Structures are given as C-alpha cells and as structure tokens.
Amino acid sequence: MKVQAPNAHVVIVGGGFAGFACARELAKRDDVRITLIDKNNYHQFQPLLYQLATAALGTDDIATPLRTFFRGHPNVEVKLAEVTAADPKTRTVGTRDGSSYGGDFLVFAAGSQANFFGTAGAKENALPLYSVEQAQRLRSRILTVFEDADRDPKLVEQGALNFVVVGGGPTGVEMAGALADMIRLTMPGEYPDLAVKYARVYLVDHGHALLGPFPVEAHDYAAQALQRKGVQLRLGIGVKEVAADRVLLSDGTSIKTRTVVWAGGLMASPLAAKAGLPCGHGGRIDVRPDLTVEGFPGVYVLGDFANIPSPDDEALPQLGSVAQQCGTWTAKNILAEIAGETRTAFHYHDKGIMAMIGRNAAVAAIGKKRHELDGAIAFAAWVGVHALLMSGVRARIEAFVDWAWGYFSRARPIQILDRSDSSRIDWDNDIKSEGLGVSSDAQTVHSLG
Ligand SMILES: Cc1cc2nc3c(=O)[nH]c(=O)nc-3n(C[C@H](O)[C@H](O)[C@H](O)COP(=O)(O)OP(=O)(O)OC[C@H]3O[C@@H](n4cnc5c(N)ncnc54)[C@H](O)[C@@H]3O)c2cc1C
Numbered sequence: 002m003k004v005q006a007p008n009a010h011v012v013i014v015g016g017g018f019a020g021f022a023c024a025r026e027l028a029k030r031d032d033v034r035i036t037l038i039d040k041n042n043y044h045q046f047q048p049l050l051y052q053l054a055t056a057a058l059g060t061d062d063i064a065t066p067l068r069t070f071f072r073g074h075p076n077v078e079v080k081l082a083e084v085t086a087a088d089p090k091t092r093t094v095g096t097r098d099g100s101s102y103g104g105d106f107l108v109f110a111a112g113s114q115a116n117f118f119g120t121a122g123a124k125e126n127a128l129p130l131y132s133v134e135q136a137q138r139l140r141s142r143i144l145t146v147f148e149d150a151d152r153d154p155k156l157v158e159q160g161a162l163n164f165v166v167v168g169g170g171p172t173g174v175e176m177a178g179a180l181a182d183m184i185r186l187t188m189p190g191e192y193p194d195l196a197v198k199y200a201r202v203y204l205v206d207h208g209h210a211l212l213g214p215f216p217v218e219a220h221d222y223a224a225q226a227l228q229r230k231g232v233q234l235r236l237g238i239g240v241k242e243v244a245a246d247r248v249l250l251s252d253g254t255s256i257k258t259r260t261v262v263w264a265g266g267l268m269a270s271p272l273a274a275k276a277g278l279p280c281g282h283g284g285r286i287d288v289r290p291d292l293t294v295e296g297f298p299g300v301y302v303l304g305d306f307a308n309i310p311s312p313d314d315e316a317l318p319q320l321g322s323v324a325q326q327c328g329t330w331t332a333k334n335i336l337a338e339i340a341g342e343t344r345t346a347f348h349y350h351d352k353g354i355m356a357m358i359g360r361n362a363a364v365a366a367i368g369k370k371r372h373e374l375d376g377a378i379a380f381a382a383w384v385g386v387h388a389l390l391m392s393g394v395r396a397r398i399e400a401f402v403d404w405a406w407g408y409f410s411r412a413r414p415i416q417i418l419d420r421s422d423s424s425r426i427d428w429d430n431d432i433k434s435e436g437l438g439v440s441s442d443a444q445t446v447h448s449l450g
Contacts, residue, residue: 116266
C-alpha cells in the first residue's frame with residue numbers, strides 16, 4: 002500500500018490506552034493528519050476505576066479531556082461520536098449521528114465491555130466496572146445503601162450492607178480490598194448512627210485461587226490480606242443468578258444484597274461485532290503479529306479490542322501496558338508504510354503485573370519470569386507505576402493529593418452521590434421477588450448474627 006505524505010490521513014476509533022498512544026506518537030509528525038473518534042470526550046484510566054467507585058479518587062483524577070492533550074497539535078482533530086458501523090474495505094466508519102470518516106489508515110481501539118457469560122439477571126442487576134460512568138454508578142449505589150440503611154436500619158437485614166464482588170482476578174481483588182477499607186476505616190466515622198460493623202464484603206469466584214495470572218505465593222498473600230480486612234471468600238463457587246435483591250450461588254446458598262460488582266470477565270466492546278472483521282475468542286478481532294488484519298490493507302486493531310498473538314502461541318492479555326505499547330508500535334508501522342518500508346511484528350516488552358489489595362497491601366510479579374513481591378515494597382511500586390502511567394501532570398498531582406489525603410486522614414474525599422436516579426433502590430421489591438429463582442433448599446447468608 003502506497004500513501005503520499007503530507008496527505009496521509011489516519012482515523013482512530015477509541016481514545017483509551019491504545020488509541021491515545023497511537024495518536025500521540027503520530028501527532029509528532031506534521032505530515033500526517035489524525036482523526037481521533039471517541040464516544041466520550043475524555044481518556045479514561047481504567048486501572049483506577051475501582052478507586053473512583055470507592056470514593057478514593059475523583060472523576061477528574063482518572064479522566065482527562067482528549068482535546069486538552071492535543072490542543073497544541075493542529076494535525077489532530079478530536080471527534081466526540083459513537084462509531085456504530087464500519088466498512089474496513091474502504092477504511093470508513095459511520096457514527097450514531099450519521100457522520101462518516103474515512104482515511105488511508107483505520108485503527109480500531111475500542112476496548113472492552115463486561116462479559117456476563119449468560120449469567121441470569123447479571124446484565125440487569127450487576128454493576129460492572131469498565132468505564133467512568135459505571136464506576137460513578139457503583140459509587141452512588143454504595144453511598145445509597147449506606148444512606149438508606151442510616152434512615153432505616155431494618156434494611157440491614159434485607160442485605161443493604163452486603164456487598165458481593167464477582168471475580169477473583171485483579172479487578173475483583175482490588176475492588177474487594179478497597180471496599181473493605183472504605184467500610185472499616187471511613188464509614189463508621191461518617192455514619193455514627195449506623196451499625197456499620199454488620200457490613201460484609203463477599204468475593205465469589207468459581208476458581209479456587211485469587212489473582213490467577215500471578216505466582217502461587219501471590220494467591221495466598223491476596224487471600225490472607227483480604228481476609229484480614231474482613232472480606233469473606235467464597236472460592237470454588239459459581240454465581241447462578243443475580244436477582245434484584247440477592248445473589249444465588251452454585252452451592253445452593255444465596256446472599257441478600259443490592260450491590261453486586263461484576264468483575265467476572267470481559268469481551269470486546271459491541272463495535273467488534275459490526276466492524277466487518279473476523280472475530281475470535283472473547284468477540285475480539287483476530288489480528289496478525291503486526292496488528293493488521295488479513296485481507297484489509299491499512300486496517301489495524303489494537304489493545305483489548307484485538308486477539309494479539311504472542312511468540313508462545315497464546316494471545317497477549319488485556320492490559321493497559323499491552324494496549325499502550327501496541328498503540329505506539331502501530332504509529333511506527335503506519336509511518337513505515339507511508340515511507341514505503343515494511344511493517345514489523347509487535348513485540349510486547351513485559352515488565353510484569355501488579356495488584357493493590359487495599360491499604361498497605363499489594364502484590365507485584367516483576368518481569369517475564371514473574372518474580373513475586375508483596376507488602377510495602379509492592380505497595381510503593383504500585384503507586385509509582387500507576388502515577389507514571391497516568392497521562393498528564395495535573396492528573397498525577399491530583400491523584401497523589403487525594404491518595405495522601407485518604408491515606409493519612411482515613412477519609413474518602415470524594416463521597417459524591419451523583420447518580421442518584423440510576424442508583425435508587427426499590428426496597429419493596431424484596432417482597433415481590435421472594436419466590437423468584439430462590440430454590441427451596443437455598444440457605445441465605447445473613448449479614449447479621
Ligand atoms: C477495573 C480495571 C482495572 C484494570 N487494571 C489494570 C492494571 O492495573 N494494569 C493494567 O495494565 N491494565 C489494567 N486494566 C486493563 C486496562 O485498563 C485495559 O487493558 C486497557 O484500558 C485497554 O486499552 P484499550 O485502549 O484497548 O481500551 P480502553 O482503554 O477501554 O479504550 C477504549 C476507548 O474506546 C472508546 N470506545 C469504545 N467503543 C466506542 C465506539 N463505538 N465509538 C467510539 N469510541 C468508542 C471508549 O470510550 C474508550 O475511550 C484494568 C481494567 C479494568 C477495567
């Protein structure tokens with residue numbers, strides 16, 4: 002494929018880690034024009050969504066307007082629009098508002114959404130954690146149950162203060178740890194009239210270990226750290242149904258709750274099914290080692306949206322570091338194509354993985370060999386790495402101020418109930434749903450007694 006600069010035009014769908022990194026690299030070149038389309042006007046930092054949901058950080062700590070980043074780059078135009086259709090043969094996309102954008106190159110980087118694996122009621126009643134909006138909803142729901150129980154303590158018996166996290170991977174573990182800290186350290190001071198000691202956090206996973214991709218030592222460390230914080234682990238047990246007022250488990254028990262956090266898996270965002278490209282595992286687009294798609298010249302697919310082959314024949318994991326690196330790599334391959342040179346296969350530089358298990362507890366598996374670190378060193382490493390990953394000095398400073406404030410004061414600076422409509426609870430629903438899906442031999446796990 003031959004494209005003449007300065008006319009080369011690159012259309013990028015998605016301003017997350019991958020699309021943003023690609024645009025930022027290409028923006029350095031005045032002879033390339035970039036159109037960056039996102040359904041939100043901001044770049045969101047997904048790894049910290051759980052801190053937004055537990056009121057440790059505010060929205061502007063983890064979401065930065067895309068236009069602000071590219072203000073100094075006249076060759077980048079940002080479009081706020083949801084892409085709903087695509088023709089990869091002509092490298093054109095169509096948006097919900099009826100506009101269309103075509104380029105010499107088309108880059109898909111539209112990320113993930115929750116995968117409920119067909120679990121009954123999960124789509125309707127569980128709260129996923131893959132976007133700023135979802136994290137705000139979850140935060141509002143957590144605050145709503147505390148407010149409702151504060152006005153009417155009988156609601157505690159209806160499970161108001163039971164929180165169920167589904168999924169024992171990094172997202173579920175981080176969420177359970179942060180929630181337990183919030184309940185133990187902050188809420189008793191905020192709700193002096195409420196018996197906060199009856200609040201419970203449950204973590205449910207059908208596997209037998211937490212933090213699957215980490216070394217075995219980290220599995221045990223995470224389990225012990227969570228249990229020390231009071232989290233009740235239900236491992237080796239699946240979720241059969243998420244009803245409006247409870248979760249039914251595969252061992253026949255149920256947990257009354259109004260807050261079910263879904264961290265049970267992900268799949269490609271809905272655009273993948275409409276992109277006209279070959280979908281594989283997790284609904285993601287199958288790409289070649291150089292992140293292009295067979296039969297579609299000029300089309301690249303990046304990050305969580307793609308099944309990216311790795312040298313050991315397994316697809317690369319859905320990680321911010323993978324997405325960011327493949328964004329930069331693709332920009333270089335596009336520039337190579339423009340210069341008439343050959344593309345190179347993406348090489349992921351694996352520096353390791355880490356997870357925060359709440360205050361003072363973290364695990365890190367360093368490098369490709371996954372050398373395990375835990376405790377204070379891993380905690381410090383986690384803070385440093387995440388501050389560096391954040392895109393913008395302002396976001397970093399604000400996050401550090403909020404972290405430091407929360408750490409020393411044990412307060413949650415951002416307890417904003419800003420989505421009261423979607424988080425409102427119909428408590429009478431319990432009575433109506435008493436016979437729904439609850440088998441006669443089901444035992445209820447009570448928060449009291
Ligand atoms: C709670 C959580 C914690 C995580 N923790 C870590 C961690 O600690 N370390 C780590 O490395 N990774 C972590 N990850 C994974 C990491 O965040 C993702 O792998 C990464 O965000 C993927 O980047 P991406 O650019 O492919 O997609 P995203 O970052 O999801 O970006 C996709 C973008 O596309 C936009 N978009 C989607 N559909 C459309 C459409 N139809 N039209 C227009 N725009 C669209 C979205 O608005 C979004 O801006 C975590 C993920 C989650 C959810």
